[in-house]
Amino acid sequence: MNTQAAVITVIGHDTIGIIAKVSAVLAENQVNIKDITQTILEEIFTMIMIVDMSKSNVDIKDLADKLEALGSEIGLSIRIQHAGLFNAMHRI
Amino acid sequence: MITDFEILETLNMFQEQHLDVRTITMGINLMDCSSTSAEETCRRIYEKICRRAEKLVQTGEDISREYQVPIINKRISVTPISIVAASSGVSDYVCFAKALDRAAKTCGVNFIGGFSALVQKGYTDSDIKLIESIPESLAVTEYVCSSVNLATTRTGINMDAVRDMGRIIKQTAELTKDRDAIGCAKLVVFANAPEDNPFMAGSFMGPGEPECVINVGISGPGVIKTAMESVKGADLGVVAETIKKAAFKITRVGELVAREASARLGAPFGIIDLSLAPTPVVGDSIARILEEFGLSDCGAWGTTCALAMLNDAVKKGGTMASSFVGGLSGAFIPVSEDEGMIASVEKGALNLEKLEAMTCVCSVGLDMIAIPGDTPATTISGIIADEMAIGTFNSKTTAVRLIPVPGKGVGDSVEYGGLLGSAPIMHVNPASCSNFINRGGRVPAPIHSMRN
Numbered sequence: 001m002n003t004q005a006a007v008i009t010v011i012g013h014d015t016i017g018i019i020a021k022v023s024a025v026l027a028e029n030q031v032n033i034k035d036i037t038q039t040i041l042e043e044i045f046t047m048i049m050i051v052d053m054s055k056s057n058v059d060i061k062d063l064a065d066k067l068e069a070l071g072s073e074i075g076l077s078i079r080i081q082h083a084g085l086f087n088a089m090h091r092i
Numbered sequence: 093m094i095t096d097f098e099i100l101e102t103l104n105m106f107q108e109q110h111l112d113v114r115t116i117t118m119g120i121n122l123m124d125c126s127s128t129s130a131e132e133t134c135r136r137i138y139e140k141i142c143r144r145a146e147k148l149v150q151t152g153e154d155i156s157r158e159y160q161v162p163i164i165n166k167r168i169s170v171t172p173i174s175i176v177a178a179s180s181g182v183s184d185y186v187c188f189a190k191a192l193d194r195a196a197k198t199c200g201v202n203f204i205g206g207f208s209a210l211v212q213k214g215y216t217d218s219d220i221k222l223i224e225s226i227p228e229s230l231a232v233t234e235y236v237c238s239s240v241n242l243a244t245t246r247t248g249i250n251m252d253a254v255r256d257m258g259r260i261i262k263q264t265a266e267l268t269k270d271r272d273a274i275g276c277a278k279l280v281v282f283a284n285a286p287e288d289n290p291f292m293a294g295s296f297m298g299p300g301e302p303e304c305v306i307n308v309g310i311s312g313p314g315v316i317k318t319a320m321e322s323v324k325g326a327d328l329g330v331v332a333e334t335i336k337k338a339a340f341k342i343t344r345v346g347e348l349v350a351r352e353a354s355a356r357l358g359a360p361f362g363i364i365d366l367s368l369a370p371t372p373v374v375g376d377s378i379a380r381i382l383e384e385f386g387l388s389d390c391g392a393w394g395t396t397c398a399l400a401m402l403n404d405a406v407k408k409g410g411t412m413a414s415s416f417v418g419g420l421s422g423a424f425i426p427v428s429e430d431e432g433m434i435a436s437v438e439k440g441a442l443n444l445e446k447l448e449a450m451t452c453v454c455s456v457g458l459d460m461i462a463i464p465g466d467t468p469a470t471t472i473s474g475i476i477a478d479e480m481a482i483g484t485f486n487s488k489t490t491a492v493r494l495i496p497v498p499g500k501g502v503g504d505s506v507e508y509g510g511l512l513g514s515a516p517i518m519h520v521n522p523a524s525c526s527n528f529i530n531r532g533g534r535v536p537a538p539i540h541s542m543r544n
Binding site: 007035047080087 | 101344
């Protein structure tokens with residue numbers, strides 16, 4: 001994963017159009033989705049996206065603000081964080 | 093590719109198990125701030141700290157936001173002021189503490205450490221001035237932390253300083269008695285003090301350190317406890333392996349944050365201190381980890397053994413994760429800052445003597461323990477002497493941070509709030525050691541110090 005890779009996690013109650021709304025914010029900010037998975041764990045909607053921010057015109061803090069704003073609007077927890085964290089913790 | 097399981101496990105560690113980076117501590121050398129005028133020295137101290145640490149807090153907040161890793165404290169440690177102030181010509185060092193306090197406030201950090209002296213073999217004139225200025229300095233400043241190293245394995249124990257620090261601790265308590273002796277929470281005495289420890293109150297920038305350095309303290313008792321819950325009833329070899337793996341992951345978070353902070357602040361990365369540091373929050377307790385080993389209460393027989401194993405496994409996991417592990421690294425066992433410790437003391441399962449035994453195998457010592465305000469200074473010195481002996485003769489760091497609370501006795505408690513927590517006043521053995529303490533002199537270095 002390059003240094004521009006980030007992980008987005010969306011957790012909360014399942015509703016219509018979650019992926020569409022999150023993807024719309026990413027597209028507006030030139031963020032490319034590399035991988036996406038979603039599951040329903042005990043009725044909790046969990047979506048994980050791996051995204052590439054290398055062509056994006058915003059920095060990760062601003063994108064975090066936008067995604068959190070969307071999250072509170074649709075009642076979900078949406079986080080974005082540098083993928084480096086996960087590599088550091090889980091790979092030698 | 094990172095798996096979904098790993099991503100969710102990481103999120104859980106931060107959200108449910110209170111994993112955090114406890115502190116990014118910037119060490120700043122102040123040796124070049126010395127001058128023959130106290131006023132000029134203070135000006136240089138203030139100016140240099142503010143210049144070097146200008147972006148410390150903002151950088152910590154940026155990293156926290158980008159990685160979604162909570163970074164609780166941003167702090168500064170400096171060269172021991174007894175060295176920096178030596179040529180200033182004044183005998184009252186409170187002005188230097190005030191300069192540190194002003195700098196801390198300007199930089200937005202919540203503690204600054206280094207109002208310190210290293211006196212393991214004897215006092216310089218400046219050391220005496222600093223030590224005599226500690227009580228007032230801690231009473232009139234808000235952010236300044238003070239530490240005194242009284243002993244090392246290579247030099248033995250300075251028993252004059254042990255005697256004097258009993259009195260200084262009492263005076264510090266007296267001058268801050270309107271706030272339940274909170275000054276004592278900012279004062280720690282050491283044997284074998286590490287020069288790169290990022291944790292307060294004992295953090296200072298040792299004379300062997302570079303110009304400016306980033307040290308990071310990482311914490312995560314909740315992660316270790318949760319990992320242990322997954323191996324209930326398993327034999328202790330399995331438990332050790334489980335703790336090591338969790339400690340590895342925790343330390344890697346610290347290493348990542350330290351390297352980022354170091355690059356952004358233009359200061360070299362020093363060490364990761366992978367201490368398990370509790371907070372008063374439920375789920376962030378060392379005592380509860382020890383109980384997870386199979387003890388009904390922290391303090392039961394078996395506690396020292398469990399703590400030894402925990403401390404060792406944490407270090408082993410951590411050293412695999414980072415080549416630069418330093419500071420204190422291990423498990424802290426402060427009483428007031430640990431919800432489970434407080435509960436054990438209140439139940440009568442944990443006493444001062446058992447805590448002393450635990451300090452033989454933990455990473456520090458008798459920490460944040462409130463004792464009756466009428467405890468004689470010589471008894472406090474006796475407690476310090478025992479703790480210094482454990483450190484000196486076992487080649488480990490030990491420390492004492494006791495709070496003799498004026499006007500309070502066993503059955504009372506003190507409430508500091510925040511990370512400092514609350515503490516029940518603990519019983520102290522009333523038998524006297526005053527003739528022993530008043531002998532003074534030096535305890536010679538142990539035979540195994542002669543390794544050359």
